[in-house]
Amino acid sequence: MEILNWILGLGASVMLPIIMFFFGLIMGAGLSRSFKSAITIGIGFTGINLVINLLTSELGPAAQAMTERLGLDLKIIDIGWPAMASISWAWVASALVIPIVLVINFIMLTLKLTKTMNVDLWNYWQFAFVGAAVTAINGSVMWGLVAAGLSSIIALVLADYTQPYIEKFFGMPGISLPHLTALGFMPIIIPLNWVLDRIPGINKLYADPETIRKRFGVFGEPMSMGLIIGLLLGIFGGLGIEKVLQLAITMASVMYLMPKMVAILMEGLIPISEAARDFMTKRFGDRQIFIGLDAAVSLGEPSVIAVGLLLVPITIGLAFIVPGNRILPFxxxxxxxxxVCLITAMSKGNVIRSLITGTIVMTLVLLFATNLSPAETIMAMDAGVQIPEGATQIANLDRANFITWALVRIFSLF
Structure with a gap:
C-alpha cells in the first residue's frame, strides 16, 4: 500500500508523462520524440488541472450561496471526487485493483475483445470504488474484486463503442475514454437519444457554439458565453457585485483557456498516437489500438463546458424538487x-439536446448518489474519515452513474 500510495501521490500529471514516455519508446517513437511528447503531455495535463481547479474554487462558493438562498435542508453532503478517491484507495483490497485491471486489459487486447489500452492509471480508483462499495454493503472482498474487474471490462467495451465520437467530434484520432464518469450513463443515453430523435419538435431544435456565434456575434463567443453564465450564477447566488464580476471573469477564463490547454496536451499525444498506429500496422496489419485517457481531454470543446456550466444551477434546482433526493450538490x-462530455459529442454539439439529456441524467445522478450514500459513509468510516458536521451521511456526484450504481446493487446481493 505504501508503494501504491507513493505512485498515486505523483498525480496524473506526472504519472501520465512517465507512462507515455515508455509507451512511446516501445512503439518506436524514439528517445527524443518520446521525451518531448511526454513532457508536453505533462504540461497540457497540468494546464487542464489548473483550469479545473480554478473552476472548482469559484463554483463552490457560488453553489453554496445558491443553496442557502433556496433554503435547501439536505443532510447528505457531497464531499467531491478527490476525497472519495482517497477513501476508495483505502479499501483493504485496493492494491490488487491496478494489477487486476491491467491483466484484464492485456487479455482483452490479446484476444481482440477491445482496442483500448487504458493508460489512465490514476482513474483506476473508479473501479476500486465499485469493489469497495460492494464490500461495504455485503462484507465480501471477493465479490468486490469481481465487481471491480467487471466494471473495467464494461469501461473498455464502451470506450471502443464511443471512440468514433471522440475522433469525429473532438478531433482526437486514436484516443478513447475508458472513464466511467463519462461512460456511466451510456446504457441510458443511447436509447434516450433514439427516443429524442423521434419526438416531433424536439428533434428539430439545434444550437451549437458555431450557430450561437453566428447569431449573436461577439456575445456568442465561448468566452462571452462563459462571462454571461458566470454573471447569471453570481446573480442567482445573491453574491455582491464584486464577487459576481470575479465569477464572470473566471468562467470566461475557463471557456477561453480550456481549449488552449487541451491543444497542448494533444500536441504531445499526436506523435505517440501516430507511432502506435505505425507500430500496429507493421506488426498486425490494419489492427487499431486506442490510447485510453481521462475524460479531461474532452473539455476543450466549448459546447461541453457551456452545457456543464448551464447544468450547475439546473442541478441545484433539481436537488430541491426531485422526490427522494437527499444529497446537497456542492x-x-x-x-x-x-x-456530459459524451452526451454532447453524441448530440453533435447541440447545446439544446445536450441540456435536455443532461437534465434527465443529473436527476438520476442525485437519486443514485442518495442511494449509494450509506455504502459511501461506511467506506469513509472504515478509512477513518470523519463525517462533516451537520451531515448524517456523505456521497458524491462523480460516482453516481448508472453502471456504477447497477454493479454495486447487483453484487451486493451475493
Missing amino acids: ADLAVIPFI
Whole structure:
C-alpha cells in the first residue's frame, strides 16, 4: 500500500508523462520524440488541472450561496471526487485493483475483445470504488474484486463503442475514454437519444457554439458565453457585485483557456498516437489500438463546458424538487462537464439536446448518489474519515452513474 500510495501521490500529471514516455519508446517513437511528447503531455495535463481547479474554487462558493438562498435542508453532503478517491484507495483490497485491471486489459487486447489500452492509471480508483462499495454493503472482498474487474471490462467495451465520437467530434484520432464518469450513463443515453430523435419538435431544435456565434456575434463567443453564465450564477447566488464580476471573469477564463490547454496536451499525444498506429500496422496489419485517457481531454470543446456550466444551477434546482433526493450538490458540481462530455459529442454539439439529456441524467445522478450514500459513509468510516458536521451521511456526484450504481446493487446481493 505504501508503494501504491507513493505512485498515486505523483498525480496524473506526472504519472501520465512517465507512462507515455515508455509507451512511446516501445512503439518506436524514439528517445527524443518520446521525451518531448511526454513532457508536453505533462504540461497540457497540468494546464487542464489548473483550469479545473480554478473552476472548482469559484463554483463552490457560488453553489453554496445558491443553496442557502433556496433554503435547501439536505443532510447528505457531497464531499467531491478527490476525497472519495482517497477513501476508495483505502479499501483493504485496493492494491490488487491496478494489477487486476491491467491483466484484464492485456487479455482483452490479446484476444481482440477491445482496442483500448487504458493508460489512465490514476482513474483506476473508479473501479476500486465499485469493489469497495460492494464490500461495504455485503462484507465480501471477493465479490468486490469481481465487481471491480467487471466494471473495467464494461469501461473498455464502451470506450471502443464511443471512440468514433471522440475522433469525429473532438478531433482526437486514436484516443478513447475508458472513464466511467463519462461512460456511466451510456446504457441510458443511447436509447434516450433514439427516443429524442423521434419526438416531433424536439428533434428539430439545434444550437451549437458555431450557430450561437453566428447569431449573436461577439456575445456568442465561448468566452462571452462563459462571462454571461458566470454573471447569471453570481446573480442567482445573491453574491455582491464584486464577487459576481470575479465569477464572470473566471468562467470566461475557463471557456477561453480550456481549449488552449487541451491543444497542448494533444500536441504531445499526436506523435505517440501516430507511432502506435505505425507500430500496429507493421506488426498486425490494419489492427487499431486506442490510447485510453481521462475524460479531461474532452473539455476543450466549448459546447461541453457551456452545457456543464448551464447544468450547475439546473442541478441545484433539481436537488430541491426531485422526490427522494437527499444529497446537497456542492463539491462535485465542477465534475458535470465530465459527465456530459459524451452526451454532447453524441448530440453533435447541440447545446439544446445536450441540456435536455443532461437534465434527465443529473436527476438520476442525485437519486443514485442518495442511494449509494450509506455504502459511501461506511467506506469513509472504515478509512477513518470523519463525517462533516451537520451531515448524517456523505456521497458524491462523480460516482453516481448508472453502471456504477447497477454493479454495486447487483453484487451486493451475493
